[in-house]
Every structure is written in C-alpha cells, then in structure tokens.
Amino acid sequence: MATPNMPSSAQDIINKFLTGGFQTTDSTNPYIVPVDPYVPPAPDPEDTIPDCSALFPNENRVYDPIQKACVLVEEEQTGDDGDNKSPEEDPTEALLKKMRNDPTTGYGASNILDDYITEGLGQGTFLKFDPNVGKPNIPLFPLASAGLGFLDTIFGGDKRRLDKYNEALKFMEDMSYGQSVGNDLFQVFTPTEYYRRTSGNLLNPQVPRTPEGQNVTVGEAVEAVINQQKDGSYPTAEGTGSGRIAEDLSGGLLYTSPLTSVDSSGNRTRNNDAYRAAIARNIERNKKNFGSSGFSMNVGGTGMAGFTRGR
Numbered sequence: 001m002a003t004p005n006m007p008s009s010a011q012d013i014i015n016k017f018l019t020g021g022f023q024t025t026d027s028t029n030p031y032i033v034p035v036d037p038y039v040p041p042a043p044d045p046e047d048t049i050p051d052c053s054a055l056f057p058n059e060n061r062v063y064d065p066i067q068k069a070c071v072l073v074e075e076e077q078t079g080d081d082g083d084n085k086s087p088e089e090d091p092t093e094a095l096l097k098k099m100r101n102d103p104t105t106g107y108g109a110s111n112i113l114d115d116y117i118t119e120g121l122g123q124g125t126f127l128k129f130d131p132n133v134g135k136p137n138i139p140l141f142p143l144a145s146a147g148l149g150f151l152d153t154i155f156g157g158d159k160r161r162l163d164k165y166n167e168a169l170k171f172m173e174d175m176s177y178g179q180s181v182g183n184d185l186f187q188v189f190t191p192t193e194y195y196r197r198t199s200g201n202l203l204n205p206q207v208p209r210t211p212e213g214q215n216v217t218v219g220e221a222v223e224a225v226i227n228q229q230k231d232g233s234y235p236t237a238e239g240t241g242s243g244r245i246a247e248d249l250s251g252g253l254l255y256t257s258p259l260t261s262v263d264s265s266g267n268r269t270r271n272n273d274a275y276r277a278a279i280a281r282n283i284e285r286n287k288k289n290f291g292s293s294g295f296s297m298n299v300g301g302t303g304m305a306g307f308t309r310g311r
Contacts, residue, residue, distance in 0.1 A: 103167035106175070110253040112168040120181065125188040125254055129165050131158045176284065177255040191257050191277035195222070198280045203293050221295055222279045224305035226272065255281075282307065 052061040052070035061070040102108035115133045120126030169186055172178045176198065178188040189197070199219030207215040257274040286294040286309070294309035 101164075103164050104171055106171070106253055106255070109168035109171040110255070112164055113172070113254055116165065118185070120185050120187060122181075122187065124178070124190050124193060126181075127169070127186040127188065128184050129162060131161070133161070172255065175255075175281075175288070177281075188254050191271075191274045194255070195219075195273070195277045195280050198284055199276075201284070203283065203295060205287070216297060218280050218283050218293075221283060221293075221297065221305060222276050224297060225279055226276060228304055 049063050049065075050070065052063050055061075056070055060073045062073055063069075064071045099105065099107050100111045103112055113127050116127045116129060118126050118128045118130075172186070172188065173180075177194065178186055181187045199217060199222065201218045202209060203216050203218060203221050209215045209217075256278070258271060259274050259278060260268050260270050262268050283293045283295055286292065286307075290309070294307050295305070296308050297305045299306045299308060
C-alpha cells in the first residue's frame with residue numbers, strides 16, 4: 001500500500017535522509033496518535049513523614065507508616081539484676097540458684113564438687129577434675145553439639161569450670177574438710193577422720209591451756225556435749241543433752257553424714273561419729289569466721305557445755 005511521499009527506491013530513502021527530506025509532521029504521517037504528556041501526581045500532604053524527634057523531643061518516638069503517627073519505642077525488659085527484674089522471677093528460687101553456684105560456701109562447694117566424685121584408695125570421698133563434666137553435648141545432634149560447644153568456648157568453657165572447681169576445693173581445704181593426695185585427687189575426710197584431726201586443737205587458741213582447765217581441747221568440748229544430760233547422767237545412744245534427737249536433716253553435703261539412723265522398727269539412734277564431727281566443725285568454723293569458738297563449758301552458769309552464739 002502506497003502512502004504520500006513514500007520513496008520509490010532505496011536510493012531515494014538514502015538521498016532524502018541525507019538532505020533532510022523526510023517530513024514527520026502529523027499532516028504527512030497518519031500513523032501518529034496524539035496523546036497527552038504524562039504528569040506525575042502531586043504528593044499527598046498526609047503522606048509526608050514528619051520529624052518525630054523534633055515534634056517530640058526526649059520521648060524516643062519513631063514514625064509508624066501504618067498508624068501514620070509518631071509512636072513510642074517499647075523497651076524490652078531484660079530480667080537482669082536491678083530495677084528491670086522480670087516480675088515472674090521467683091526470688092526464693094533465684095537465691096537457691098545463687099547458693100548452689102557459690103563455691104565459697106559449704107552448700108555451693110558441695111553442689112559443684114558432687115559432679116567430680118571419682119575412685120581413690122582409702123576412706124572418704126575422692127574428687128578429680130574432669131573437663132567433660134558440664135560440657136554441652138547432644139549425642140543425636142552432632143551439629144547442634146558443635147554449635148553449643150563453640151558458644152561454651154566463647155564463655156570460658158573448660159577454664160571457667162576449672163576455676164570454679166578450684167574455688168570449691170579451696171573452701172574445702174580452708175575449712176580442713178579434706179586434703180590433696182596426689183595425682184590431682186582430693187580426699188574429703190570421713191567424719192571419723194575429720195574429728196581425729198581436729199580434736200586436739202584448743203577451744204580458744206589465744207588462751208593458754210592450764211591444769212585448772214581454763215582452756216580445753218575441741219575433743220574435750222565435744223565429749224562434754226556428747227555425754228551430758230541436765231540431771232548429770234549419761235545419755236543413751238538415742239539421746240543428747242536436752243532430749244531425743246528429732247528427724248535428721250543433715251548429711252546432704254560432701255563432708256557430712258547423717259547424724260541419726262532408723263532401724264526397721266522405726267527407732268532412731270544417734271550416729272556418734274557424725275555427731276562428734278558436726279560439733280567439731282561448728283567450733284572450728286566459729287574460730288575461723290569470728291575469731292572465737294562461741295562455745296562454753298558452763299553456759300550461763302548451768303554447768304552444761306554448749307554454744308553461746310549462733311553456729
């Protein structure tokens with residue numbers, strides 16, 4: 001189909017291009033469709049993002065495009081020590097957790113060292129550090145175990161556990177509850193061994209021992225408690241100075257043993273070895289912590305031996 005001004009040959013097309021002979025006006029090109037030029041819409045004033053920090057100084061607000069308003073940023077409660085503690089935290093459980101992990105107390109040291117009990121020659125309980133104790137491990141998920149192991153290393157890993165182990169051992173040594181026996185082993189004394197080692201100590205080291213009995217040994221003080229009753233008679237195996245021993249709540253620590261036992265008939269009897277060691281430990285602990293035994297052979301002029309202060 002021919003159109004106006006269409007060139008008749010390729011040469012005519014070239015000639016017209018070189019001489020500017022092509023006409024592109026609407027009158028010569030019927031295929032041009034006139035349209036209106038695109039004009040972008042004007043911005044909606046409501047879509048303008050405000051400067052929240054200028055509008056609300058010191059209020060920590062940010063612009064929320066959904067609400068189209070400056071809103072306050074909510075701070076996450078971390079639950080750490082201080083005023084930001086989680087209201088769901090049980091203070092009693094928090095205190096127990098702190099005590100269980102405190103290597104400077106008998107309860108905490110025993111809880112930490114209880115995982116390191118091993119075999120040894122002789123009487124007592126033997127301890128030895130094992131780097132695998134407390135190391136995170138999920139046998140069925142090796143990749144997860146590797147990830148936990150990496151985090152464990154970041155937070156101190158074996159060194160952190162070894163330091164806590166050594167702190168707990170130091171408490172046991174300072175209180176004379178045990179001794180190192182070579183090969184990285186630590187021996188926790190039995191009640192009988194502890195009493196043997198401490199019974200010859202003076203009740204009050206700063207007071208000289210005299211024939212008049214102004215100062216006695218720990219062993220003499222302990223035996224005075226073991227053997228006395230208010231009427232001056234000696235107790236049976238089930239009794240003590242002021243009466244029968246009630247239900248025994250001791251023996252839960254590495255260095256303690258139950259003070260009593262119950263036979264098949266329900267009769268409770270006293271474990272004298274454990275009882276002697278417990279009294280001796282109280283005396284020695286008072287001497288270490290307070291500088292005096294807190295023990296008297298004549299409490300309040302009653303003629304009875306016992307403690308004059310809290311143990």
